[in-house]
Amino acid sequence: MRGNIFEEILGQDSLFVDRKAFDHAFEPARLPHREHEVDSLVRNLVDALNGHIPSNMLLYGVPGSGKTVVTRFVLSQLREKGLEMGQTVKTYEINCRNVDTKYRVVQTIATQLAQRGDAPVPFTGWPTDRVLETVVSRMSRVGGVHIIVLDEVDNLVDKGGDDLLYALTSLNTLIENGRCSIIGISNDLHFTQHLDPRVSSRLSQEDIVFHPYVATEIQNILSERASMGIKEGVLDDGVIRLCSALAAQEHGDARRALDLLRISVQKAEQRAQGNVDTKHVRLAQSQLEYDQVTPVIKTLPLHQKLVLFSICLNEENGLRNISTGEVYRTYSEACSKIGTEPLTTRRVSSLLNELDTMGLIMARNVSKGRGGRSKQVNSAIPKAIDAISLMSESEPMVNEASMAKYNLQGHL
Ligand SMILES: Nc1ncnc2c1ncn2[C@@H]1O[C@H](COP(=O)(O)OP(=O)(O)OP(=O)(O)O)[C@@H](O)[C@H]1O
Ligand SMILES: [Mg+2]
Incomplete structure (x- = not known):
């Protein structure tokens, strides 16, 4: 028997000198190609140091375009400068994917403002207005400028976001001798369309778009x-x-x-x-x-899986650009093999749209003479991935359906 099984790997020289440089939370000191965005943020936030209220801002951009890292960098510089100038600048970063209700957002801010001797604001249970009042009185107590960053703010829209954003953008009129400004971050350019116009006009006083x-x-x-x-x-x-x-x-x-x-x-x-x-x-x-x-793929609901299964099965059989009619036929056949009632063609059509949005299939409309239109679909799942096996492993009904024999259209 060889020595300890960890030994060989432990002794191996790593090709990294500092693996932390690749952590998602790593904050680099330089941000190439974001000078313009940094500058826009700085020009607006400098008001915080001049005794004015910075405009509320909305930052947009595709995932991975540097919105979060740029904002963190600028705010840390702002806090540093504030400290140097003896100005109070407090910043709050809230990720609305994790903190996704009005109550939890204001509770988080109130908690960050707590000083020794303050009653803790519970995670649930108080009326939201009482938590908001606590935020206002604690902000007034500290004075200075408060910058609230709502990262991935689109997650709030379906959950009373209007209400929260309205309340937060109203804080300024309530805080005594203090100021407050909001930075919302989203990767959905159309996010404000889902908001009450009064809220969106207050929130997007200034927009910055991060290009890909x-x-x-x-x-x-x-x-x-x-x-x-x-x-x-x-x-x-x-x-x-x-x-x-x-x-x-x-x-x-x-x-x-x-x-x-x-x-x-x-x-x-x-x-x-x-x-x-x-x-x-x-x-x-x-x-x-x-x-x-x-x-x-593994977590799709049953009928969604059966629809995707039908597409993959036809593709395995050599068919490309599969018509929705053909998908539906195979899907109904699969349902009958497992003794399940198929959904209507209309429902299946919306399931296809969802699969398209998730990037698992590519659907395109084709015209069919005399103004008629129909849809064709292809799987967009990388070749190395065996979707049918994955769905079968995670769902016994699909497994059963995948064992059966099908009447498939040959390739043309
Ligand atoms: N200009 C840049 N210079 C150095 N690193 C960068 C730059 N832009 C982005 N990064 C790095 O890329 C990763 C993604 O950036 P970031 O998290 O800021 O993206 P995001 O726009 O907030 O994306 P999402 O919408 O998914 O939250 C981070 O690890 C970040 O450090
Ligand atoms: Mg981000």
Whole structure:
């Protein structure tokens, strides 16, 4: 028997010098290609140091375009300057995906303002207005400027967001000798359309749009991060370029690019190779796709799975651009194999739209002469992923359906 099973791996030289540089929470000191956005934020927030109220702002941009990291950077600089000038600047960052009700948002702010001797504001139970009053009195007590960041604010829209945003944008008139301003962050450009117009006009006094990064910009971001986190000379030519190109195709997502680079290095390490090459990037890309898509497929509701199953089955049989009629036929057949009543064609059509929105299929409308239109669908699931097996493993009914024999249309 060899020595301890951890020994071999422990002794291995890592290709990273600082793996933390690739953590999602890492805050780099420099943010290339966001100078303009940083500048817009600074120009507005400088009012906080001049004794005025900064405008409320809405920041928009696709996922991974740097909204959160830019905001954190600017606010930390603002706090630093405030401290230096003896001005009170308090900032509150709330992620509305986790803190997603009016009560919890105001409770979180009230709690951050608590001083020794204050009664704790409970997680539930008080009337929301009482919590708001507590926020107002505690903000008045501190004075100065309060900046509330509502990250991923679109999550609030369905949950009384109007109410909350109205209340928060009204704080200014209630706080004595203090000022308050709101920064909302969203990756849905149309998010304000779902808000009461009174609220949206108060909230979006100034909008900043973060454009998606292009490949060359991502290359610069990656090179900087690589020089901090990865040993010199380990990356082959072309690794950063390929990671950037792949992430640029994926709506210019810097997070995706950083993940790709990190996993590529790990792939090389796992194989005890001292260099990272483009093969490792391809492996990393398939793993990311797999990790991204599998939980979505596994957790689809039964009929959604059966619809997707019907598409995959037809594709396995060689059919592409499958008509919705054909999908429905196979789907009904699958339902009958497992003794389940099929949903109506109308319902199935909306399930297809949902699958399209989730990115699992691609649907397109085609015209069929004499003004008629019909829809054709293709699976958009990466080839390396066996969707039918995943659905069968997670749902016995699909497993049963997948065992049966089907009357499928041959390919044309
Ligand atoms: N200009 C940049 N320079 C260096 N790193 C960056 C830059 N832009 C983004 N990043 C990095 O990319 C990742 C994603 O950025 P961030 O979290 O700010 O995106 P986001 O726009 O808030 O995305 P989401 O909408 O998904 O919340 C982070 O790890 C961040 O450090
Ligand atoms: Mg973010």
